[in-house]
Amino acid sequence: MDYILWFLKLRLSILRNILWKDRNTVLRTVKIGMIIVSLQILLIYLFKKYTFNGLIPEDITAAKTVIMALCTVATTFIHFFAFVQSISNIIKNFYKSPDLNYLISIPVPINYVFMSKYAEYVFNSNKDKIFIMFPLLAAMGWSVSAPWFFYLLIIPFYFLISLIPSTLGLIIGMLSIRILSTKLFTRITIFLSFAVNILFIVILSGRTRVISPIYVQNFTEFLGRPFMTDIIPVTAGIRILSFSATGELERLFVPLISLVITTLLAVILVFFLSQKLFYGGWSKSQHSDSKVYKKQSSKSGDFKKSYSHSTWGLIKGEWQMALRNHEMFIPGASLLLVFVIPLILFVFKGYFSEDPLLALYILIGIAGIFNIMAVSVPFNPIEIAVDKNLMKNRFWLLKVMPLNGYKVFDIESIMVLIPGYLVSLVGILLFSVIRGIDLPAILLSGLALLMILYGSAAIYTAVDILFLEKYYEKNRFTGYVLSLVLPALYGMLSAGPMILFFLKDAPIHIWMLSKISNVLTLPAATAVLVATVIVTILLSRKITAVLWEKLEI
Numbered sequence: 001m002d003y004i005l006w007f008l009k010l011r012l013s014i015l016r017n018i019l020w021k022d023r024n025t026v027l028r029t030v031k032i033g034m035i036i037v038s039l040q041i042l043l044i045y046l047f048k049k050y051t052f053n054g055l056i057p058e059d060i061t062a063a064k065t066v067i068m069a070l071c072t073v074a075t076t077f078i079h080f081f082a083f084v085q086s087i088s089n090i091i092k093n094f095y096k097s098p099d100l101n102y103l104i105s106i107p108v109p110i111n112y113v114f115m116s117k118y119a120e121y122v123f124n125s126n127k128d129k130i131f132i133m134f135p136l137l138a139a140m141g142w143s144v145s146a147p148w149f150f151y152l153l154i155i156p157f158y159f160l161i162s163l164i165p166s167t168l169g170l171i172i173g174m175l176s177i178r179i180l181s182t183k184l185f186t187r188i189t190i191f192l193s194f195a196v197n198i199l200f201i202v203i204l205s206g207r208t209r210v211i212s213p214i215y216v217q218n219f220t221e222f223l224g225r226p227f228m229t230d231i232i233p234v235t236a237g238i239r240i241l242s243f244s245a246t247g248e249l250e251r252l253f254v255p256l257i258s259l260v261i262t263t264l265l266a267v268i269l270v271f272f273l274s275q276k277l278f279y280g281g282w283s284k285s286q287h288s289d290s291k292v293y294k295k296q297s298s299k300s301g302d303f304k305k306s307y308s309h310s311t312w313g314l315i316k317g318e319w320q321m322a323l324r325n326h327e328m329f330i331p332g333a334s335l336l337l338v339f340v341i342p343l344i345l346f347v348f349k350g351y352f353s354e355d356p357l358l359a360l361y362i363l364i365g366i367a368g369i370f371n372i373m374a375v376s377v378p379f380n381p382i383e384i385a386v387d388k389n390l391m392k393n394r395f396w397l398l399k400v401m402p403l404n405g406y407k408v409f410d411i412e413s414i415m416v417l418i419p420g421y422l423v424s425l426v427g428i429l430l431f432s433v434i435r436g437i438d439l440p441a442i443l444l445s446g447l448a449l450l451m452i453l454y455g456s457a458a459i460y461t462a463v464d465i466l467f468l469e470k471y472y473e474k475n476r477f478t479g480y481v482l483s484l485v486l487p488a489l490y491g492m493l494s495a496g497p498m499i500l501f502f503l504k505d506a507p508i509h510i511w512m513l514s515k516i517s518n519v520l521t522l523p524a525a526t527a528v529l530v531a532t533v534i535v536t537i538l539l540s541r542k543i544t545a546v547l548w549e550k551l552e553i
Helices: 002-020 023-050 060-088 090-095 100-105 110-143 148-179 182-204 213-223 233-246 249-285 302-308 310-324 326-349 356-379 382-386 388-399 405-435 439-466 470-474 476-494 496-502 511-519 522-550
Strands: none
Touching (some): 002 110, 060 090, 060 110, 060 148, 060 182, 060 233, 090 110, 090 249, 090 326, 100 249, 110 148, 148 182, 182 326, 233 249, 310 356, 310 405, 326 356, 326 405, 356 405, 356 439, 356 476, 356 496, 382 388, 405 522, 439 476, 439 522, 476 496, 476 522, 496 522
């Protein structure tokens, strides 16, 4: 118990230093909190208006059935992603965490060290998903006139429901790492994580056959059974959410107590298993196989030749290091899903089937915003992903070399441009072939994609260097917002005019966009695209060169 209290005090001290160490820190925390609350209110309103408006029937019995169905989807989503992410992120968040070397070296039992990381992981992995799930569930409660305590219980209920799948995923991960090599385990989890996410998207897209109403009715009747569904963690979570939304407190008590007991048993189980499994997995993950290569003889002119091709040599070196960074493939693949999801929906659901060029340039715009960020994730070592204070170490090799800022810009932008373009081009070609777009339009779209992604890579490089300035080192939230706002703004300015041009024949309910679309011509949209890309590249190149000279590592 003393160890747990010590770890709790340590985490609270870290949290206090981050949030309210001094007056400036408190002011920054208050500003960030106000921004988050404002965004949450906006999301609640949008979900209420565009998702749940007219979805809940007025009949009480029918409304409870719909609420039960919505809570089933929400609980399934929570279990599904908590389980998959706990397996996929066990190496990054547990075995490769920078503070783990210190925690293991102190005279504390290994299972207590694991529980410290376990509590930290549960909090960090869920806080991002709560940003979407809280307004979604709150909007559902608003639509059904849920009692006031429902909104207070959303966050604690979310953590409670996600604990069992997270714990089971960690147990499976620890067992797998003891049996398999770290490299093989990482490759399997990368493939399974991406495949399962794609399968989940395909199912939601409606490509699979519609489930028979008989099965839906049978499942609804099963949820109505009081004892059996109270002791099963998944169905207990469904009943907890639905009963709290409808205000049925007398029916909430039994599934809540059952889920709490089951969760405590799962936590106790992982506590004892970690004593036998965690240290062996950590020791195994620190080992890396090395190969010895024979030193090749070099001729006198080889150095000059290699230096003249230093840009490509360094880019290849970055690619090789990124390919070895298996642990970061999963976050990159997850971010790439932002491009894959609309691609699947456009192909399987037939969205914009009458205007395939409109859908094509929407995909290009999404690729310009997200795909460069997605492919750039493996270029960041896993230690930097966990501890942002180590971000400067990413550039130490380039900084010690005789390279100016323009050369660094070329290396960093081309480094992410080529894989980002290849990944995006595969998706664009797949969509174009399925939708029957002619060859000239495909070639022009491929050229537009290359230009837009080059500008996106330029922004990524400039923001990556700008993020290391002293101001953003102290104001990381501002840096995060900037790293999202600038690519989004660039994507709208570059691909946006082409999207508006092809919106001419589509029904538009926004008056301003309709007016712009009617007067916009293809030469004007193309000119805006080219000008935006050129200005972005030149500004990013200059900013990178100036900041690189000032950067100290």
